[in-house]
Amino acid sequence: MNIYIKKLMKHIFIAIFILVCALLIFELSLRIFSPQNLNYTMFDKNVMFKHIPNSEFRYFWKEFDNIIKINSKGLRDNEYEYRKDSKVYRILVLGDSLSAGFQVQLNETFPKVLEQKLNQKNKATPYQVINAGIGGYGTENQLLYYETEGKKYSPDMVLLAFTMSDIDENLVSPLITIDNGTLVRHIPVKSPLLKNAALYCSRYSHLCAWTYNNALRGLQKSEALRTLFGKLRLSTKGEKGQATTKSELDIYKRENSSTLQKGLNETFFILVAFNAELEKDNVSLVIVPIPQVEQVDKGMQQLFVQTHKLSENDLEMEKFQHITRSFAASNSISYINPLQYLKAKNSGNAFYFNEGGHFKQEGHEAMTDYIYSELKRQGVLG
Numbered sequence: 310m311n312i313y314i315k316k317l318m319k320h321i322f323i324a325i326f327i328l329v330c331a332l333l334i335f336e337l338s339l340r341i342f343s344p345q346n347l348n349y350t351m352f353d354k355n356v357m358f359k360h361i362p363n364s365e366f367r368y369f370w371k372e373f374d375n376i377i378k379i380n381s382k383g384l385r386d387n388e389y390e391y392r393k394d395s396k397v398y399r400i401l402v403l404g405d406s407l408s409a410g411f412q413v414q415l416n417e418t419f420p421k422v423l424e425q426k427l428n429q430k431n432k433a434t435p436y437q438v439i440n441a442g443i444g445g446y447g448t449e450n451q452l453l454y455y456e457t458e459g460k461k462y463s464p465d466m467v468l469l470a471f472t473m474s475d476i477d478e479n480l481v482s483p484l485i486t487i488d489n490g491t492l493v494r495h496i497p498v499k500s501p502l503l504k505n506a507a508l509y510c511s512r513y514s515h516l517c518a519w520t521y522n523n524a525l526r527g528l529q530k531s532e533a534l535r536t537l538f539g540k541l542r543l544s545t546k547g548e549k550g551q552a553t554t555k556s557e558l559d560i561y562k563r564e565n566s567s568t569l570q571k572g573l574n575e576t577f578f579i580l581v582a583f584n585a586e587l588e589k590d591n592v593s594l595v596i597v598p599i600p601q602v603e604q605v606d607k608g609m610q611q612l613f614v615q616t617h618k619l620s621e622n623d624l625e626m627e628k629f630q631h632i633t634r635s636f637a638a639s640n641s642i643s644y645i646n647p648l649q650y651l652k653a654k655n656s657g658n659a660f661y662f663n664e665g666g667h668f669k670q671e672g673h674e675a676m677t678d679y680i681y682s683e684l685k686r687q688g689v690l691g
Contacts (some may be wrong), residue, residue: 336516345518348511352504352589354497355457356450357484360443368411372662377411385409386440391461400438401459403451407599408442410673412662417670422677442470447478448576449485452583453496462574467591472600473560473629485519487575492582535595558617561624577636584642595643598633598682602661605651609658643689650679
């Protein structure tokens with residue numbers, strides 16, 4: 310019996326040794342031949358996840374390669390104290406990866422370009438524009454971020470960079486539900502062990518990052534995988550048990566699907582509550598629907614239609630902006646729509662990277678030009 314156990318233990322040890330060696334070889338191969346974007350987020354009990362404070366990392370793809378620095382409060386921005394000088398007019402930008410702008414340098418992102426322009430054009434009032442954009446955030450995350458962190462900055466204005474993907478994020482996020490016409494906040498969120506282990510491992514290991522990143526890409530394509538990861542607490546996607554809208558498809562169709570309509574209803578309900586809270590704090594809200602590349606560039610629109618096997622006759626490419634404008638008008642919320650300006654200024658997809666649909670430096674600059682002109686025209690600046 311002892312001999313059998315010794316043989317078994319030997320075989321187990323050899324198998325473990327071979328597995329560890331194989332994983333090390335895979336790790337080294339990835340680092341040398343195919344380095345990955347390592348994870349830069351951590352769990353947060355109030356908003357589910359956030360940037361790792363005081364971190365610095367490389368973020369790259371085929372068309373860009375940047376070193377990203379996160380400040381002590383978890384934002385991709387300069388350091389700002391919570392306390393605000395009474396002379397300063399402060400704008401808090403809430404958004405997702407399009408606002409965070411990892412694809413360009415910090416001073417090239419539209420919140421920072423807007424800050425520069427405001428201070429150049431208006432010498433009497435010092436302006437601060439704080440970039441609180443975090444990739445993957447929807448309206449639920451943004452409301453809870455404001456309630457638990459953002460209001461500490463005492464902003465005079467919240468500029469909400471509203472994207473189509475926010476609708477999807479709100480459908481699947483477990484942070485807020487609507488019960489009999491009331492927002493129910495499900496915070497603090499319990500720390501999921503498997504999720505934390507995955508985030509920690511993918512922060513340092515290229516193999517973990519490769520595995521996790523590919524799993525996240527799979528979530529975008531498979532409802533079953535979203536549900537599984539939600540149950541395992543490895544992802545927020547699917548934890549509500551709702552299907553996503555595939556917003557980049559549904560939002561362009563002339564008729565709203567039932568899922569899209571549910572997502573819109575929930576999103577706008579949250580925005581009404583958000584605006585009411587801002588009004589209590591004497592903070593103005595400005596909604597800016599962020600144009601997608603296929604809305605701005607005709608060539609990318611044709612590619613989008615071909616890729617998804619759609620018919621242009623069945624599409625209403627500006628429906629997202631129309632719906633948002635109608636909501637803003639009916640709730641007396643300031644609204645800035647850069648779409649027509651970007652379309653008029655665009656030439657040969659000048660504003661977006663070809664993959665991922667994020668802004669180039671030129672896109673951030675064009676966004677700034679229009680947002681600045683509209684803020685002045687509408688007279689919403691202090």
